[in-house]
Amino acid sequence: MENALAMSNITKTFGGVPVLIDVDFTVGKGEIHALIGENGAGKSTLMNILGGVIPRDKGEIELFGEKVEFHTPAEALAKGIAFVHQELNVVNDLTVYENLFLGHELKGKFGKLNKAEMIRRTVEIFERIDVEVDPTVMVRDLQATYKQIIEIAKSVLFNAKLVIMDEPTTSLTQHEVENVFRVMKNLTEQHGVTIIFISHKLKEVVEFCDTFTVLRNGEVIGTQATKTPEGRPVDQADIARMMVGRDVINVEVYKERKEGDILLSVKDLHVPGHVNEISFDLHRGEILGITGLLGDGKEELARAIFGDIRYTSGTMELRGKRINPKQPAAARKFGIGMLPANRKENAIIKDLTVAGNMTIVTLPDYRRGPTLIKSKEYETATLYKERLNIKVQDLHNLIGSLSGGNQQKVVLAKWLIAKPDVMLLCNPTQGVDVGAKNEIYNIVMELAGLGMGIIVTTGEAAEAARICDRLLVMYHGNLQGELDRNNFSEESIMILSTGGHLN
Amino acid sequence: MGTTSSAARTPSAFSRFAHEYMIVLITIGVFVCATIACTIKFGEPTHFLNIQNMVNILRASSVMGIIALGMAFVIISGNIDLSVGAQMVFVGIASFNVINGLEPSIGPYAAIAVGIVVAMVMSVALSMFCGFIVTKGVVPSFIITLGLSYIYRSLSIFELQSGGINISTKVFQKISNTNLGIVPMPVIYFFIVFAVYLYISRYTVLGRRIFAVGSNAQATRLSGINTDMIKIQAFALLGLTVAIAAVVEGSRMNSMNSSSSGLGYDLNTIAMAVVGGIAMEGGKGNFVNVLFGIIILGMINNVLTIMGMDVYLVNAVKGGIIIAAVLLLRSRGKLN
Missing domain, CATH: 3.40.50.300 (P-loop containing nucleotide triphosphate hydrolases)
Incomplete structure (x- = not known):
């Protein structure tokens, strides 16, 4: 497979502390590649180096076979690298299309906004990624999942060829995560976009990604396909072990306890619009x-x-x-x-x-x-x-x-x-x-x-x-x-x- | 990520020193500039650079300085108060009426004592009421205190028909017009309030929680703390300083004028707090630095007067210096 990105021998030191040590990171074209590791493993540093946010000490970056050197995020964006951040950078008091074009508004004569064209292109972009959203609705009124999708849509608008997503699913539930991944799959399969997906959620990694690379303490521990040759997903416990260096997921944390008397008794609790007459008891020593x-x-x-x-x-x-x-x-x-x-x-x-x-x-x-x-x-x-x-x-x-x-x-x-x-x-x-x-x-x-x-x-x-x-x-x-x-x-x-x- | 910010957290020794003591550097800078300016103008620096003038700077800053200390708490808690000047006049007039009314029957000392208590109780109550509206009504304190300042000023002018009120007993003047050695009493009062408020900010539950509320009100509330009450108490601390300022100012002038007293005190005291490093967004600040902020503004006022600058131009220069000082403090913030 052709490589979208090849970073080699990337080294970075902060105040004498090595953060990345001879990192080789290769991403195939059109794949969803998960980059995982504990906090402080160096994921964000690596991506910031790629995006031109911070300089590297050593190493080379090749993007679609061409040697590149970015000094600012804008340069990276011009070459087709887009960042989708964990914290949603959408403005609640603007509409969907206004958010999409924020900072890149289409203007007509005398600087008048060309709203019709922006709305038309918004519809087009959402059609391309197969999502139905009214472009003129206020973002405030959308569910969190759509806010994330707007962020992804921005990268489509900029014709990004490589999209870096930093924990885009942290605040989403299972169902919404599937939604976001459906859009991501659509991008890679229909439009040839390559996605680097940074996450802590191993379940999503094995279910939705093609390949994963594990970083630990600034070093690459390994890069692997998420499916075995027989087509079975890789065991999450194995990935976790690569991340932490010891077994964590299979560690039994649950301990049998003796439950005591009723501690808290909730009866018909009602919060209009949210909680409908719910009753339950909580015992001493119970985890509910x-x-x-x-x-x-x-x-x-x-x-x-x-x-x-x-x-x-x-x-x-x-x-x-x-x-x-x-x-x-x-x-x-x-x-x-x-x-x-x-x-x-x-x-x-x-x-x-x-x-x-x-x-x-x-x-x-x-x-x-x-x-x-x-x-x-x-x-x-x-x-x-x-x-x-x-x-x-x-x-x-x-x-x-x-x-x-x-x-x-x-x-x-x-x-x-x-x-x-x-x-x-x-x-x-x-x-x-x-x-x-x-x-x-x-x-x-x-x-x-x-x-x-x-x-x-x-x-x-x-x-x-x-x-x-x-x-x-x-x-x-x-x-x-x-x-x-x-x-x-x-x-x-x-x-x-x-x-x-x-x- | 921790790794990226750790680089920013290892600045050079000098920038770390500048970071810690920027306000001191600015104070020294203003002091040196004032000395040089006087030397150029008069051929020698002693017009500015003499003990008596240093005492004058402190005395002239003391009344607004006292209010600035209370203002600092309100700003740290995430609010602002634009009514302190009008409130000082309003409270002063009420208190002096009480003193004048009681003096013939209970004598000057008792009357003054009652008058001071009235000023304090009334001022604290008004400020707490203001805090109550701000917190319970969930409205910006900027708007509420702007409205209150019109109300206090208007009621004061109406009561005195735009005139002033004098205090009949000569004893009252002694509060502010006596010295301890060469130090005027208002300066002593200022440093007492400063010591108490510094203590509250560092060594009390209330002080810590005022910082917490200003930093993240929601997180503080979810820590099981009655955040409305904290904000109201911050206003109460300001109200107390306004009452003290009313008494000190009234005694120094032996009067309180309904239309001219306290004018500009609101923005001046805010400027003192802000130049002293109190962040307008709340949650940040240090009372020792506020002391420097008060002295910086005092020195600027003083030197411009000594130099005989046109009264109409003084504020333009002062404004420029305030902006420059805050920009310097900001660059320090970025370093962090």
Whole structure:
């Protein structure tokens, strides 16, 4: 097969620390090539070098057989390399076509916008990738999946020959992921586009990609087809082992526990438009999963319990006593904690240090009189840093300097210090790499073992299967079904979450 | 990714020094420029460079400086207050009316004590009310405080029919018009407020949470913290400084004028905080740097007056220097 891209002997050092060591990375024309590795393995650095964002120390880049040298992203784009970023760069208050042409608007006389032509070309582009979207609708009103597709459509607009996608599916559910991949397949098969796909989700890699390359600590561990010669998908556990250097996926994290009394009892909880009269009990020491497709109400259910949004009817009892938290501060006083979804917006206080983020919930505990005793604060932070194995040189560093997995552990730590009875974990391993995932699962197990009641909302069936005792599946705000640990299967979860029933 | 940012986090020793102490460098720069300018103009620097003038700079900056310390908390919490000048006059007039009214019956000292308490309670209550509307109404503080400033100013002018109010007892003047050694009392008051607010910003739960709210209100709320209450308390800290400023200013002038007192205090105090490195987007800042911001603006005002610059031009120069100072601080931010 002809090569779309051949990077050879790429070496990069940051402040004396080697980040990429003699990396050879070759991508065949028209394939979807996954680039995987843990946080810090060098994926983004490699792609930034390709895109002209940062210079390399050594090595050569060939694009479609031609030696290239990019100094700016614009030069790379001119040669047909487009970036689709993890964070959606769409503007909610503009329409679909306005977003598509943002910065490259078609203009007529006197700089007047040629709207008709832009709309026509938008329709054309979406037809080419076989997606139906009204070009004049506000992006705000679209589902997340379409926002991602607009980003992909931009690369079609620029006639990109090589598209680099940096974790485009992080915030999407199974069904939506399939949508995005359908568009990607269409691009490669119908239009000869080559795609480099950066991801943490191994399931997507083996299902949808043709080839994968694993980076670990700045070195290429291997490049392989995702299907064996017999046409069977490569075992995800093998890929994970290549990434981390040891077995992670098959490691059993689940531990049998004795369940205690009913801790939290939710009856007919109703949040208009999101949660439709849902009832369930949570026991001490239980890990209860809640799943469903994006927008089917699992986040809202957790947020209503935490007082972040108000429920209009229904009741909650905690330890047999009726509670009605009107805001998160009230829920916290009752002994409920929540690790919210979307860490960056909802959990990270970027101007505080790592220690400051860890102690924000329990700050009054470190006082003597009115005065904060920083040594006391630091002592607690150090204790939890060790307990959760948070990798940080200095607890006085700003939280932004940590990797996703370590940031998530800090957010978890701030609640563990507060010792809540009920802990709500929304997408707890969002944007966390495979190694850190297991550590988080182990922490969750340990907490349940100590008698905490834990609710995990997750879009990943595999995650639910690894840690939950029981799983509630929601569909359009309703409780569609309940599965015991013995009956977990991706199939039954999919049936329930798409509105079906189990016999 | 961590790897790319780590390169940016290893700047040279000088840029790291400049990063830490940029505000000090700017202060020294303004000081040196002022000295040189005076030397060129008068042939010798002592018009600017003498102890008494340094004391004058501090005294002239003290009233607005006190308010700037409160303003810093409000800006850090993610809000702004454009009503502090009008609120100072409004609160001052009420307080002085109380003092004038009570003095014949309970004597000057008791009357002044009651008057000061009235100023503080009233000012803190007004600011908290303002914070309440801003948080519960989910409206920008810019708009609310702009409206409030019109209300306070108008009510003050109406009450005094655009005139001023004098305080009948001579005792009241002593609050601001006495010295401790060569240091005027307003400077002492300023440093007391500075010490207390520095302490609050660094060593209290409230201080830390004001920074947290300004940095990411949603994440702070989801940490089980009543963020509305934090913002309202930040306003209360500003209200307290406005009351202190009203008393110090009223005593120094022995009067409060409904139409001319406190004019321009809003933007001047915001400028002091911002030149002192308080970020308008909230969540960032350091009170020691605010002290430098206050001194920088004080020196600029002082030297332009000494040089006899045309009153009508003073603000143009001041504006230019403010912009230059903030740009320098920004370049420091980029380094980070």
